[in-house]
Amino acid sequence: MGRSSIDLYSNDVGAPFEEIGSFAAYVGGSPTNISVGGARLGLKTALVTGLGEDPVGDFIADFLEKEGVDFSYSPRKPGHRTSAVVLGIEPPDKFPLVYYRENCADIELTIDDVLAAPVADAKVFQFAGTNLSKEPSRSSTMFGAEYSQQVGTTVIFDLDFRPDQWHDPRAFGVVARSVLPNVDVVIGTEDEINAAVLS
Secondary structure: OOOOEEEEEEOOOOOOHHHOOOEEEEEEOHHHHHHHHHHHOOOOOEOOOOEOOOHHHHHHHHHHHHHOOEOOOOOEOOOOEOEEEEEOOEOOOEOOEEEEOOOEOHHHOOHHHHHHOOHHHOOEEEEEHHHHHOOOHHHHHHHHHHHHHHHOOEEEEEOOOOHHHOOOHHHHHHHHHHHHHHOOEEEOOHHHHHHHHOO
């Protein structure tokens, strides 16, 4: 459950961001990537994300269909846009990225959207930390984790910490810790874990 986007990756590997000449389009967002990866491994996967009523939403839906991901529980959100990410590639350790998530569709996921998905029939409910950055997605995600625990579905929390998506990056840790009692497995980088525990 969570982020989906069109990801525009630089075709000019090593070029400074301002000198990039062109980009290639992919589908991204950590929950989306995980659902696609699971499907490629032969697992039955479903994605709960919000898509705008726009060509970018169509691009993502087409990709998910081709990959065998069930996205029938991913509603279109009228008046909201499918998000985008633009990424530079400057090895070995510089990957500047810019998120375009203002008024984005996936942050509009509701508790009803969670209830419409087959959470009780799933073996795993996985969600991303970015879901917790704003309402109504925050409450919906927390509800999904709590409900999953109640019905015996394993809950996996991908920290997915994106500082610029929070009004105050310190709030990430506060909210992340509040959902931990309903989580079985946490996934994250060392930096994300440090942000979650405020160290």
